[in-house]
Amino acid sequence: MEVLLLGEKCTPYLSIFSKNLDERWKISTWKPEEGSDILVKKYKSAEIIVTGFDAMNTGNVFKYISEAKNLKLLQIPFVGVDWLDKSFIPSNVMIANASGHEIAMAEYTIGTMLALALDLFNVDKSFRDGSWENWPGLTHTKLINNEIFGKTLGIIGYGLIGQECAKRGKSLGMEVMGINRKIKKILPQNLDWHGSTDEIDKLLSESDYVLLACDLNETTHNLINKETLGKMKKTSFLINIARGNVCNEDDLYNCLKNKKIAGAAIDTWWVYPYSNKENKNPMPSNLPFHELTNLIMSPHNSSNSLESDIRRAEFMSKNFLAFKNNDEVPGFVFYGTGDKVEV
Secondary structure, X not given: OEEEXXXXXXXXXXXXXXXXXXXXXXXXXXXXXXXXXXXXXXXXXXXXXXXXXXXXXXXXXXXXXXXXXXXXEEEOOOOXXXXXXXXXXXXXXXXXXXXXXXXXXXXXXXXXXXXXXXXXXXXXXXXHXXXXXXXXXXXXXXXXXXXXXXXXXXEEXXXXXXXXXXXXXXXXXXEEEEEEOOOOOOOOOOOOEEEEHXXXXXXXHHOOEEEEOOOOOOOOOOOEOHHHHOOOOOOOXXXXXXXXXXXOHHHHHHHHHOOOOOEEEEOXXXXXXXXXXXXXXXXXXXXXXXXXXXXXXOOOOOOOOHHHHHHHHHHHHHHXXXXXXXXXXXXXXXXXXXXXXXX
């Protein structure tokens, strides 16, 4: 089968694919700087297309997807596909995703929890500016460190990412709670409590750290709003590695500004460079989150590690082989809904 890798971001996958796929597989690449004419030419023979994020961002790869008349599998090299308009993809084309980033995102989560507990960035800035206000040798120290040992981590969306976060939280001596749409019959490993979304108030009110690790869908859109934020402890923190729109932008900003909760770490946003073509470096929100001192901000990079790329490539290899053998594809998400392309 012919596999076409789109974008520089697919480069780390090449060695893994070469190892896992035999000589019957033909792998080619395309990068945005090569232009649309070469893209269209390569589309014509591609049976599997892997869409690197940089190619999706700058290469107009979906604009010409109808030229891929032999396309059978569209492989997204990460999990989230809430942005994908199925009507652009022919109904005979399978869309699959790939996991492998869970460890990186769990380490990001633990890292931000520790940084928030220690107020690390504000302490660093103060000391760099020449102040010893946080030195414990003073009678009155401005800040005192918090510990995450003995605290409660509440995970909204207890999937693969949540499981890795729970494992690490437990190893650090935390109590861990988790919720899914439906309660599980058997308490999952590394959880002290598990509930359904109907019991979210319990998780919010008892957690010292609330982690958003859920999908974005009609039930989770604006899940975190003025009302649900009001259920959280004033001393608690929110961490969002899910999607920006899981949170109500205005309500979260006002909550943090007015210190209704202690702080937050946000990795997923409402504005991205691909949604603002006039500005390559737009602010990630229409509100001044960047002015808040009780917030850690990162550019949706919690999963961005070389090790994640390697694990994703291994997962995608399994998708390809299963698809070729007419077996169940591990990363199957759905089929397109557009008109079939006549070869």
